[in-house]
Structure formats: C-alpha cells, structure tokens
Amino acid sequence: MQREDPDEDAAWQAIVDNYGERAELEPEAEPEPVRVDPADDLDEPAELGDDDPDDPEDDIPAFDRFVPEDPPPVPIPPFDRLLAWAGVFGSPTILLVFLISGLSMPGWLGWLLVGGFVLGFCYLVIRMPGSPRDPWDDGARV
Incomplete structure (x- = not known):
C-alpha cells in the first residue's frame, strides 16, 4: 500500500531527521587477552557436582530458591466453639450422605440435625467479637 501524499512522507522524514540529539558512541575497546595457565587448574581438585543439563533447579538463581x-500447628478451638462448628458443618454433611445414599432417616434425626445447624450458627454469630482487636485494624492480614 503506497501513500498518496508525498508531503506527508517528507514531514515524517523531517521529524525523524530532527528528533533529539544523536548520541555519539565511542568505538569499542579491544579486550585484553587473558593468559590461561594450565598449571593453575591442576592445583585445585575438580568439583564433583551433579551438573545435570535437564535439571530445572539449575536454571533457577540461588535467591529464587526460597x-x-x-x-x-492449627490451634484447636475451645470445646463450645468446636461443637458449634460441628453443628454448622456436620449436620448438612450427614443430611447430604443420607440423601445421596438413599437411606431413610427418622424424622426426629432430621429435625435434630436441622436444629444443630441453626443453634451452631446462632451461637457462632453471638460469640463473634463486636469490635475489632485494634481500632485501626481493617481486618487485612499479611
């Protein structure tokens, strides 16, 4: 695709030609030759490493191997809260097991599980602290 307007090309070329000052680079200095003495290699024993080229650990820098x-250990809550959490999570789990397995459940057991869930949930809500531990705490933890 060619441009129709030659003035636009000239304008762009003028911008490129006059853009900033050009950096002048010094010519690269020739590196000094390094003299290798084979006797130096014999003084130190060869390193016996496990240099496996397929080992992905070799590609990771040392500071990235955190x-x-x-x-x-996970703290164990007090018995009352543990019982409430068992009611909140255990009751629906037992109801789900009975539902999936197709076993019939006595009516009193169903009502007991529903009551355990409701009481456990209400107990945990009541025991929640009303104010933060620190007045400036927004709840975020690092």
Missing part, C-alpha cells in the same frame, strides 16, 4: 518455614 523455602518457607513450616507453619505452626
């Missing part, structure tokens, strides 16, 4: 510490 290994985090083991996390602390």
Whole structure:
C-alpha cells in the first residue's frame, strides 16, 4: 500500500531527521587477552557436582530458591466453639450422605440435625467479637 501524499512522507522524514540529539558512541575497546595457565587448574581438585543439563533447579538463581518455614500447628478451638462448628458443618454433611445414599432417616434425626445447624450458627454469630482487636485494624492480614 503506497501513500498518496508525498508531503506527508517528507514531514515524517523531517521529524525523524530532527528528533533529539544523536548520541555519539565511542568505538569499542579491544579486550585484553587473558593468559590461561594450565598449571593453575591442576592445583585445585575438580568439583564433583551433579551438573545435570535437564535439571530445572539449575536454571533457577540461588535467591529464587526460597523455602518457607513450616507453619505452626492449627490451634484447636475451645470445646463450645468446636461443637458449634460441628453443628454448622456436620449436620448438612450427614443430611447430604443420607440423601445421596438413599437411606431413610427418622424424622426426629432430621429435625435434630436441622436444629444443630441453626443453634451452631446462632451461637457462632453471638460469640463473634463486636469490635475489632485494634481500632485501626481493617481486618487485612499479611
């Protein structure tokens, strides 16, 4: 595709020709020859490494090989909260198992599981703190 307007080409060429100052580069200096003494190689024992060319660990720089510490163990909540969480998660799980397996469940057990879910949820909501630990805390953790 050719341009129709030669003035536009001339304008662009003028912009390119007059764009900023041109940097003057110094000619590259010739590197000095390095003298290799084969006797130096004999003084040090050869390094016995596991240089596997297919090892992806060799491609990673040393500073990228971060290994985090083991996390602390998960704390066990107090018994009352543990019972409430069991009601919140355990009741629907048991109901789902009965539903999927096709087993019939006694009516009283169904009502007990529904009551356990509702009571556990209400207990956890009531026990939630009303204010943040720190007045300036927005809840974000790093």
